[in-house]
Amino acid sequence: MKSAKVYLEEAHAVVEKMSVPDALKLHGKSEVIFVDVRDSGDIAKSGTVAGALRVPRGFIEFAADDSMSYFNPALSKDKTLCLLCGAGGQAALAGKTLKEMGYTKVFNIGGFSEWKDAGGPVEPH
Secondary structure, eight states, X not given: OOOHHHHHHHHHHHSEEOOHHHHHXXXXXXXXXXEEOSOXXXXXXXXXXXXXXXXXXXXXXXXXOTTSTTOOTTSOTTSEEEEEESSSHHHHHHHHHHHHTTOOOEEEEEEHHHHHHTTXXXXXX
């Protein structure tokens, strides 16, 4: 039986952490997609990274699978995906799922508040 701690440890072991300063350097590049995996209620309270895709963690498999009618073509396997959430845990878990689905350039940039505090561009809910 696995605990949440074990799931997080496994995710952190396979999804590389990217610092917010490094992620800031990538923002706005055409080959990079920022993905906020928080639910819409959390995003409505705080906003999100400017231009970020909003794909809740519980929906990531459907949005990332090109055989599904819910596939989001912005989630291209050719792109670098920078995932964030509230504190970094959900981003790591979603990143592990994406890596298992064949995405290779997946990074966890942590929590939205770190991005905002570093002066990263944001957009309202």
